[in-house]
Amino acid sequence: MRLMPRCRDSYPSWILRTSITLLAGSTLTAGLQLDLTDPNSIKAAASNVAYNMMTFYTGNHTGDVPGNLPAPYYWWEAGAMFGALIDYYYYTNDSTYNDVVTEGMLWQVGPDNDFMTPNQTKTEGNDDQGFWAMAAMAAAEQKFPDPPADKPQWLALAQGVFNDQASRWDTQYCNGGLRWQIFTFNTGYDYKNSISNGCFFNLGARLAVYTGNDTYAQWAEKTFNWTQAVQLMDSNYHFYDGAHTTRNCSDINKLQWTYNPGVFLLGAANMYNYTNGSALWVERINGILNATSIFFQNDVMYEVACEPTNTCDTDNYSFKAYLSRWMAASIKYAPFINGTVMNLLQKSAAAAALQCSGGPNGQMCGQKWTAGATWDGTMGVGQQMSALEVIQGNLIAQVPIPVTNKTGGTSQGNAAAGGGSGSANPALSLNTITGKDKAGAGVLTTLVLISVIGGAWWMIA
Template identity: 35%
Template structure:
């Protein structure tokens, strides 16, 4: 091609041509067809899996370069996709790597990473573990059940409940020497709320339900959730000011995690207050994150997408939130029409954006689902987000149930046959722990430091 011809190309096309990144044909998606959605999900999964294999840290299963939690969140999405599509090509690796990262004490607090982890990092692995239980993901013989791993994360995190400042909450970071330690953020507290609610529904154990109630009440008493501001969810609040201020950046996953937890609580308790909360959060989420300029139809992480300033974390958010919206719709049927319409139009948009090609990889998705083209962003995170959007639609169509201990008894919390004096043995919560349990009695009262030590010791 002569230079004069190149100059006649549009700027965007020129960039793509010079980079050797030519757009592929659109993935045609019928959001009302399980087969169509499954085919699209598989198409999106394969480059995501290639990114996963390319970016493992020195070949460590489940550990990506410069991040830890993202792989756990990806496994969470892949198990949901398997559950509603039957696509099991990567299940063996997901199972192995998910268990490998649980660490020597089976609590996703491995000594190799524990000095720099945040509560939100550990929390995502806990959500992956409870997802395995709810989807009936196969258990591994001779290892703790997935439910036991989720419970271990819950137990450790609730042991960090801190009433010295702000009358409660857990901090973003785990250790005082970490930058941001004094912050209490929504994804850490909302994630723990969601984990507690899901454990409560799955196990039918009131210990978790009471804990979820406590976390929500504290969140609403703090600046994190403000129903009177149209269900505004702040990103964080600072212990330095006794949680009187707030960081108001808006991210979909903060709404999504509280929404999912509220839906689980309504499904388990049938208390109308939880339905009201779920409806309020969903209303705010669908108003703000499906912007007018995209006809209120396409999911957008609007705080960073337009200028392409989303970092590695932010690129994932709407994929998780889409799945949490679908969970909420399945658990609270009154939410279904609102969720279904947003997810279906977003699925069609995903098909028009996953058309990138680079370095031999095809069907790269980009950060923007709107615009009917690939925006040039590539990586595991954007593929995972797109897969999350497709999976959300499958969750709404599939007859696959969200399991409980009654329908998935293999996932019950069990002892390991390694001896009572083995510190890695996960102790099962007994029936006597269900109401007025030792967790709530000790943690909501005094002696938080001693309680935290005792809870961790049990793991």
Template identity: 45%
Template sequence: MKLVNCILSLALASFTQAIWLDTNNVTTIEYDTALIAKGLLDYYDGSKYGGTIGMFTWPYYWWEAGGAWGSLIDYTYYMQNDTLVPLIKQALLYQTGNDDNYIPLNQSTTEGNDDQGFWGIAVMAAAEKNFSNPDDPAQGWLALTQGVFNTMTARWDLGECQGGLRWQIFQWNSGYDYKNSVSNGCLFHLAARLARYTDNSSYADWTEKVWDWMLGVNLIHEGQYWGNHGNLLQQGEPYYFIYDGVNVGGNCSNVTELLWTYNQGLFLSGAAYLYNYTKDEIWYNRTAALLRGASIFFVNNSVMYEASCQSSKTCNQDQRSFKAYFSRFLGLTSVMVADTEPTITSWLVDSANAAAHSCSGGSDWHTCGLDWTNSTGWDGFWGLGEQMSALEVMTNLRVHNVPAPYTAKNGGSSIGNPAGGYATTLTDASPLAIDAGDKAGASIITVIISVSLIGSAVWLLI
């Protein structure tokens, strides 16, 4: 009878094109996420006349495109569906820029540190999931991630507030005088994942540097948890909130105390990766404290919402995508630190059910909304962010049904370039210290350096 009910429900969903979800049934998850992914690509511009490969339609900025391709990598991997692999691969490689560090010419004067970081996170996921490798080894997913990391670390700013990344890369852009958690969180997060993938402690050193700076300027805020009981959410234990950012004036004492899901998720999953890599209890405790802080983003400790803007209906286009990344980072955390799994799975299941209920709008009857707590279904909001968020919360239900993120030691096949990302602009980077554990791409680097030296000598002789 249960099978009959499932078949009837799927048939009804096919007829109405609405979303019906059974979180315990992989067939419904596959069907629903395929519909939502199709809706996400309705906003893609790169396959249209006059469009740009890798870019989505206005008003979606370049950084959100990086986020969207990351969501589709998750979809491909967790649903074991390679239909979109050529499209994703084309987009990721088209936007790398001349120096393979995701500073393409079309973004080189407006790009922020966080923008670059989200493309780096996408290609880091491609490396960890053994996504179809590029033909050119210089553009290996790992090499591209290292290029992003190296250029970001080169911008670590000791001139104001003793460290930290600014929001913007270039002085003429609004926000250059703001050091925000998402930019520093991207650096922290990438460093943690690179440390685990390459087994290179130089990356882990950077995570400590970012964490200490964030704590020092009170962007990581510690308090005592008094919420509901549940696994790692015990009352009286410490929690961490990640605040939005600080103005550099007044030695970074003016903190903007807004809370966003993606900031919490960047640090939560980064800490989880570090515990998985180091087995150091301090990172276990930090993961647990960040998880307790994350409970603020769940209504009745159940359904995910964007606390700083959703209830007031003021979320802008960027903010309407934040739950996508939060869902992604929660899934990764539950894999990296097993003790977090019961709490996170409960959150994802309840949120996925609520998201499915919201995906009943538009002329296709499966356009997803913003407010998953809306009892009447679709709330009238729609867009790339809404589709991404619903897609991620549902695909991450399958995070424990596929292999955990690979490393270079256990099957990861991506080619690296530890000294990648060099440029001839203000984004020049110094090479990361390379230890014996970082073997990926070492032979390629030797060849490149040798050819460069020979070429330089010939030029001088001429």
């Protein structure tokens, strides 16, 4: 993804929706009405937010490309949005958007069924690819309807991305890790960041649980240990943005974003589950969860790196969606965090609902949940997705435990999926990882285009 501010020139047409239910214990004159004690109210609120989010989507319009969002949104955020809608079906059983999700996801799989689609690969980063893979993984875990038999399947898509990224593990600099960018010609190729490695860790841990293949768990453990050793995660479990290979990752950029602890938390919860309650993963889960306190004011989530200074960009507006998403999902794998997480989700959801009071229809969601019922003046896919995930996450106790291939999962896998059988770095061949099912490795394609990295680069101690 790109930390580059861009401005929206115009807004889509809006359709008014009927207001719904009440915020717990109070009557409001503005904001999305929500009663967190009533599952039907939560579902109705989620329906409202999802509907307004999809007014931004043009991929189902004649002449547009399925799976793409219009400018200023980058491709990765469309994958993240489909992940939110897969969650929406899981939480509400409302299939309104299922066909759109399936069409968009399958349109973007690429010729090797690994989300290396030709319309994006010139600027695609490991984190971008990872967000699409995690959406596919959620579809497998949550029994989202399987694609037609002659189309790529959710589990195999996630495996294909994992295999591609395993082939990119780079020990030339920083003793390991994934680079942010995939291709040498892109600005950011010399940067190793938490979110790219976090997506890989998250995906590996979840594949280990779903398939029972220890190869994935070994990669997940290796990635977590590397993140800790290189100090992208400090001793107090704060995750920092990244560091440059040109300095052997000695120049840690201490910018902190909500999605980094989120992506590692769900991976750690899966590893706790996979290891049958390992004390090490209990410690790591508690450490990560405790460290998220930096992202809460009075138990309401906020984006500490940009909200106070009004410098959030299009990407940043969506980041709270992922912390919300992964905190809720982690409960199913590590139930001992339920009390802590639900307190934060409930208070954040109530605050987010108050911010859904702007735009032409008076129901668009802003970003600053800490601002109360005074709409902050922003709206977009990220703001809607963030509100959607934190609201629907309050239904986590009402939904079944995610499935595996031994507990009712129907998605078909392919342990050798991805771009090819060769490794981009022979010294890092997956042959060094034991396990009866070896993950395949991708072959990197060289393309020519330069993308620009931007955004806020200030430090949080």
